[in-house]
Amino acid sequence: MTAECKECCDNVSILDMYPDKRKELEKYIDSLPLGDDSDRNRGFLIQSLHRAQGIFGYLPEEIQLFVAEKLKLHLSEVFGVISFYSYFTTVPLGKFKINVCTGTACFIKGADGIVGEFKRFLNIDMDETTQDMKFSLGGLRCVGACSLAPVVMVNDKVYGNVTPKKVPEIIEDCK
Amino acid sequence: MTIINTPEKLGKYGKELKGALSRNIKTEILVSMGTCGIAAGTTPVLDELKKEVLEQNLQDSVRIVPVGCMGICHSEPSIEVIDMESGQGAFFGNVTTEMAKAIVAKNIRAAGVHTVAKSWYYPEEGQNAESVLQARIVLRNCGRINPESIDDYISRSGYQAVAKALTSMKPGDVIRTVVDSGLRGRGGGGFPTGRKWQFAAAQKSDEKYVICNADEGDPGAFMDRAVLEGDPHSVLEAMIIAGYAVGSHNGVIYIRAEYPLAVKRLHQAIDDAKGMGLLGKNLFGSGFDFEIELKYGAGAFVCGEETALIHSVEGKRGEPGFKPPFPAISGLWKKPTIVNNVETFANVCAIIRNGADWFKKIGTENSPGTKVFSLTGKINSVGLIEVPMGITLRDIIFKLGEGIKGGKKFKAVQTGGPSGGCITEANLDSPIDYNSLIALGSMMGSGGMIVLDEDDCMVNIAKFFLEFTLDESCGRCTPCRIGNKRLHEMLNEITIGNGTHEILAKLRKLSENIKDTALCGLGQTSPNPVLSTIKNFENEYLEHIDHKKCPAKVCVKLLSYEINDSCVGCTLCARNCPVACISGEKKQKHVIDQKKCIRCGVCYEACKFHAIDKN
Numbered sequence: 001m002t003a004e005c006k007e008c009c010d011n012v013s014i015l016d017m018y019p020d021k022r023k024e025l026e027k028y029i030d031s032l033p034l035g036d037d038s039d040r041n042r043g044f045l046i047q048s049l050h051r052a053q054g055i056f057g058y059l060p061e062e063i064q065l066f067v068a069e070k071l072k073l074h075l076s077e078v079f080g081v082i083s084f085y086s087y088f089t090t091v092p093l094g095k096f097k098i099n100v101c102t103g104t105a106c107f108i109k110g111a112d113g114i115v116g117e118f119k120r121f122l123n124i125d126m127d128e129t130t131q132d133m134k135f136s137l138g139g140l141r142c143v144g145a146c147s148l149a150p151v152v153m154v155n156d157k158v159y160g161n162v163t164p165k166k167v168p169e170i171i172e173d174c175k
Numbered sequence: 176m177t178i179i180n181t182p183e184k185l186g187k188y189g190k191e192l193k194g195a196l197s198r199n200i201k202t203e204i205l206v207s208m209g210t211c212g213i214a215a216g217t218t219p220v221l222d223e224l225k226k227e228v229l230e231q232n233l234q235d236s237v238r239i240v241p242v243g244c245m246g247i248c249h250s251e252p253s254i255e256v257i258d259m260e261s262g263q264g265a266f267f268g269n270v271t272t273e274m275a276k277a278i279v280a281k282n283i284r285a286a287g288v289h290t291v292a293k294s295w296y297y298p299e300e301g302q303n304a305e306s307v308l309q310a311r312i313v314l315r316n317c318g319r320i321n322p323e324s325i326d327d328y329i330s331r332s333g334y335q336a337v338a339k340a341l342t343s344m345k346p347g348d349v350i351r352t353v354v355d356s357g358l359r360g361r362g363g364g365g366f367p368t369g370r371k372w373q374f375a376a377a378q379k380s381d382e383k384y385v386i387c388n389a390d391e392g393d394p395g396a397f398m399d400r401a402v403l404e405g406d407p408h409s410v411l412e413a414m415i416i417a418g419y420a421v422g423s424h425n426g427v428i429y430i431r432a433e434y435p436l437a438v439k440r441l442h443q444a445i446d447d448a449k450g451m452g453l454l455g456k457n458l459f460g461s462g463f464d465f466e467i468e469l470k471y472g473a474g475a476f477v478c479g480e481e482t483a484l485i486h487s488v489e490g491k492r493g494e495p496g497f498k499p500p501f502p503a504i505s506g507l508w509k510k511p512t513i514v515n516n517v518e519t520f521a522n523v524c525a526i527i528r529n530g531a532d533w534f535k536k537i538g539t540e541n542s543p544g545t546k547v548f549s550l551t552g553k554i555n556s557v558g559l560i561e562v563p564m565g566i567t568l569r570d571i572i573f574k575l576g577e578g579i580k581g582g583k584k585f586k587a588v589q590t591g592g593p594s595g596g597c598i599t600e601a602n603l604d605s606p607i608d609y610n611s612l613i614a615l616g617s618m619m620g621s622g623g624m625i626v627l628d629e630d631d632c633m634v635n636i637a638k639f640f641l642e643f644t645l646d647e648s649c650g651r652c653t654p655c656r657i658g659n660k661r662l663h664e665m666l667n668e669i670t671i672g673n674g675t676h677e678i679l680a681k682l683r684k685l686s687e688n689i690k691d692t693a694l695c696g697l698g699q700t701s702p703n704p705v706l707s708t709i710k711n712f713e714n715e716y717l718e719h720i721d722h723k724k725c726p727a728k729v730c731v732k733l734l735s736y737e738i739n740d741s742c743v744g745c746t747l748c749a750r751n752c753p754v755a756c757i758s759g760e761k762k763q764k765h766v767i768d769q770k771k772c773i774r775c776g777v778c779y780e781a782c783k784f785h786a787i788d789k790n
Contacts, residue, residue, distance in 0.1 A: 104551075
């Protein structure tokens, strides 16, 4: 769902809107060696959610319900897991996911100031997305590129030795 | 693909691989392709090297090998050129595509032009240890083999340990070797690995599990990832050995979703090992079966705790449980389970191959072997190092790390991540092992080592770790959920200038309470950064409280920027100020409007005339 159509089509089913994606997720879950033991089936929940988020980009209630039914679990269990793990999101994220590394090495080299600059520039807080659905701002635990600290990741691209001054450049780079 | 089902076949296959290499290949060029290297730009260098070798028609005599982390993160992109005849290697750091071209042209035709001394040796190969401080057991293959090639692993004694264990040792012998070696868990706690295995082996059960904990969550720690990215087979092999020892046929690797490259390489390694019959049914004709599956974490630090990890593998919220029963008695699916960390497993194969006595010769009496550290922070040579236990921090920081960046003054080194503490100048000469670090008020932890200099505020560092704990606390027990929140609030009061002696006393008391009452390791150790900084840097806390000053000039609320008489009116500060609070005519002294100033420090960084004072 894009930002433009979000307001009027809140009632539209995302699974109906993207039958191919639905099929892909269904095929994946059906390929899992599920059995009668619901406890053991639960062991496949996290990987199914990973796949679902990989396909749809986020995990709205409809998809949670779909996964729950497929794995024969309660929706509350599925939601409980999603809300526990920070990797899962129930709201769509922006096209560019800006993540500032908040590991210790980046912290002592000034990651705080970089977060502040992104906040100011994009006019959003941490874990928020700009209205035009272009940018999401978040924190990221150590990416292990500590020699390049402080580090910012935009989608899969790593920017090293970032200073507050470089923030506008990084944003410009996305456009 | 060759199927290997006897130790003899393995030996023969390994020899053939080596033979084929030594016949034709004159030079090997190893290119660092770990996450860190790729981020720094090794991919274009690798492409350029390949292209150049083809253009110069050297593909029969030069072998280009993408390898995992070499450990010299400070000089990424890095490559090593090895002259196969002499075995001499030369390191090249900060390599650009242009340099790659020159390296192919110069060094292959006139080998060894630019030799850089290696700072490590390989105890397994019995090389001289005298002049170098590092000893590589865990990282023995990292940066030396192509992690995506099982042949590369086999050619360096790969799968020989498991062949030996399955065909010539009883499960009890394997466990005894590990017990005798004195290997302790490298994930943080330091529990003797062999003992853990003994407990699980003693249980009678139709199903048992071997779990590899690859949920490396400590900020500033990336040892496990380096092993998984650089030498994934060594972990698989060790897991099979562990399975054989405790009587388990099922292995699970629980890995962070944030490590996509490690996940990819593990998948490849598992597929390759299965393809050659080194993983699966009837290994080495012994009748022993072992399977390994990957399970992904989803961004929860607490899942590094073994009971929480097991809950997560079961598809539940990763909340820790009560111990006992310990996982070795009742773990995954309520079956006996051993959970060992990646680095622990990476030691096992070398111990089985060389014996317990060999291992005990390295390191100290109560902590034999080596430890891998990721050395980061305000240091000249950031990198991944592996050192024998018992080395001093001074050697690590000033020899391997080559001292503090920019000639600043060393202040402290933080080990053990959010569960650890700080060690100051006074204790730099004590030899490090599990026991001594605890005695110093810190802990080994998983191996992150972050060096702090005079510009770091210790109150702020404590606050940083508390923020981390707050974020990662699962919320199950009250001391951790609410206690840490209160600790964080008190630290915040101190950093914004509202600190009192009463707050400091409360901070101490509550920290002790949380330590005593929290449910799991995360909670019990969460106040450590606070206690350790108060113990070692009480004066700094008092400066914040009594004089409302931050001696390191970090705490923004206690700072002010002012322009002094050195100002020449170049307007650079005003142009850079993000909130436009600096005014003044060209060539006239400028003024900062203190009410509008957000104390971001951009002007201070921009000024070329030292005309801005930070107080």
